[in-house]
Amino acid sequence: MSDRPAFQPSTLVIHSNRVYESQSNSILFPIHQTATYIHESVGVTKGYGYSRGANPTVNALEQSIAAIEGSESALCFRSGMAAITTLCLAMLKAGDHVLLSEVIYGGTTRLFEQVLGNFAIDYTFVDTANLKAVEQAIRPETRLIFAETPANPTLRLSDVHGLAELAHTRPNIKLAVDNTFLTPLLQNCLSLGADISMLSTTKYIDGHNATIGGSLATHDVALTERLRLVRKTLGTIQAPFDAWLTIQGIKTLPARLAMHCAHAGQVAQWLERHPRVLRVNYPGLESFPQRELAKKQQSGFGGMLSFELKATTSESLHFMKALKLCTCAESLGSVETLITNPATASHCDLTVELRARLGISDQLIRLSVGLEAPQDLIADFEQAFEAIFGGAE
Incomplete structure (x- = not known):
């Protein structure tokens, strides 16, 4: 982890990891509304080649998300469902098994029932508020526990630390938490032991009904790079203008x-x-x-x-x-x-x-x-x- 100053939240969202534009000294980071970037010479760039892989404005938002998650980096996506889909395709293969909170966002249910099931990815809905039930539902082929807490729409809670301890007693199981209802400022899932924190940035992060977006954060560097590769392959990266609007929203x-x-x-x-x-x-x-x-x-x-x-x-x-x-x-x-x-x-x-x-x-x-x-x-x-x-x- 980096040696970031221990800012209070209101300072953190404005200043921590903040990126400035150097050419004009604009206080707002600009919208890089571009598909491609000039190569200084063959194979030499300033870190950006094509906006399906990375974009400076999206990167600025990712640094803001990482600051509130307490992670070294974060990745932003076209939507919350794009983030979840990318996570699943990055981590899972045919024959793998996932445990899902039984009270969960309907779009997540549709993803597994109507899409991922066609690729022989198995899943079980379980009451993730009941650690004993989760333990009993784990299989040798279980690779992911995906919990939503508070649950949509009943507000039923799952013990994130308890789920993390349970997952980490088994090899190859990771815990991902949909933390959209609270954000890391009210519930820091990574600090509680989760491997992956997922947000629909459409909601509280933006806060103004102006954008659609999602994010994933993890302390696992190898997983971050895997997610980055799959995002680039699928084309699920956040749009620059939506990222710019979300940067303004997160400050408040x-x-x-x-x-x-x-x-x-x-x-x-x-x-x-x-x-x-x-x-x-x-x-x-x-x-x-x-x-x-x-x-x-x-x-x-x-x-x-x-x-x-x-x-x-x-x-x-x-x-x-x-x-x-x-x-x-x-x-x-x-x-x-x-x-x-x-x-x-x-x-x-x-x-x-x-x-x-x-x-x-x-x-x-x-x-x-x-x-x-x-x-x-x-x-x-x-x-x-x-x-x-x-x-x-």
């Missing part, structure tokens, strides 16, 4: 996360007290079953929550439509508060029976709490409850 990440956490906590407490709400899933609530684990491995509870209404499916969908400040959209982590119904959106490919077992009912609503004033968000919920249910039960 600590300030935004503090507001997301504070606002989500207030909204979660209010929802939990409402008679039309059956339950609220938020690690910051005293009622959350895994709150002690959250306090142990997280430095904040995040801006994501989900809640289940005492209502019919139709009433639940009409309730969402009645909201005015909360926007119905399939994303999270932005300055705007976003709301979705996972059963009809991110997890629509799951069977009704499986969704029921995982706690993803038709009445479950996922909320990404934004930067609007909490009292305004609560007032929006109040008017929606009034419009659909006539107020309190």
